[in-house]
Amino acid sequence: MDGLDGLLLEATESIEAARTYKTELKHRLQGLSQARRQIKESAAQTRDALRQHFQDMKTTVSKMLDDRLVTLMQQVDLIEHESIKPLDDCQKLLELGVSTADGLLCEGEVALSCNSEDPQKLCNFTNKALHIQLDSLPEVPSLVEVPCLSAQLDDTFLAIARGHISKHGEVASRPPVQIELLMERPGGILVRWCKVDEDFVAQDYRLQYRKTSSGHFEDAYVGSESEFIVLHIDPNVDYQFRVCTRGDGRQEWSPWSVPQLGHTSLLPHEWSPGLDCYSLSSRRNIALRNDSPQHSVLYSKAATYYLGQTLTFRVETTGVPDRRDSIGVCVGKDDGLDSLQRDQAVCISSNGVVYVNGKEMTNQLPPIAPGSTITFDMKLVSLAANNEGSHQRRRVTIGSANREVVFDWLLEQPCDSLYFGCSFFHQGWKVVVF
Structure with a gap:
């Protein structure tokens, strides 16, 4: 009976292993199908993109060539018109001279034929011929002086275009x-x-x-x-x-x-509304210290800072610094204080001094200036318990202006998440949190 139970158990395990194996194979077949679909769909999209691109190029280049041809034809028409006009004027002058000479010839022949009968006609003809200036001829330009139109076409254009077209476009198997x-x-x-x-x-x-x-x-x-x-x-x-x-x-x-x-499941960092001395943006991620005489710490709306995250503050504008100014994180809210320089909080002052549980550290960071970015990173070092309770040690790194301060922060009680906050005693400080 024990042998039968063993066989049943082994058979059951084999069936379960086969079921798991089948599920994994189906999952991989699904992944393979997605990979195949990606290749097919991306290839089809690439073909469409190539066809459309080169069709657009053909249309554009054809229009450019047509436009250039029209421009050159217009230049030919203009040169022809401007060059022919003086020749037309010269032709009219020559034709007028020929007509005048024809008339003079006719009068001369008549005067000669009537020489014995009417000598006055011969005298009048001679006087008229003297006034016509038969020795004055208009200038006719030589062939080298008038335009001889031609088309200057660079045969290397096609070679250059062929070189560019032969290298135009690439097909990549995957994005870079x-x-x-x-x-x-x-x-x-x-x-x-x-x-x-x-x-x-x-x-x-x-x-x-x-x-x-x-x-x-x-x-x-x-x-x-x-x-x-x-x-x-x-x-x-x-x-x-x-x-x-x-x-x-x-x-x-x-x-x-x-x-x-x-996707993210984490709520955004937001400042808590309701303090008269701070004005918030519509998304509540930007706080501006206004000219209210009230002094208080502006906390986050919720404890949204967790271990392993980077909390970042960017100071857009600054006001008059005060040694009590602070930007940092803390356990819980204490609305009765006007600075984060207190127990169960770590912060940096506007002059770059770092405070841990209200005590000033020896190591300092540069003073905060417009555009300064301040980061807080934390990781768990140890979690211990004794007769007096449990405590949590965190490794804290505060960074600003390419410098860092690293220290261990001991919390008397374990804490999953922290609040963040800031306090400024003069107007003009503007802080973005993310």
């Missing part, structure tokens, strides 16, 4: 850049990409995104960096991302990368 990482951020997604064609010299990158329910891609970033945080992303909504690149010294963009799906 692909997205390699999509990482959720509070209210955003970090997109990182990399080159897959090492021979391609990239000058700029262009990142676009869209909701999967929308048909229109929007530009999110254009620049030389290889990663970007796309903000204002709705939580738990799928977005498509794609990236392309532009070669060094070229104007056209490369083909788009294969679109990748990403």
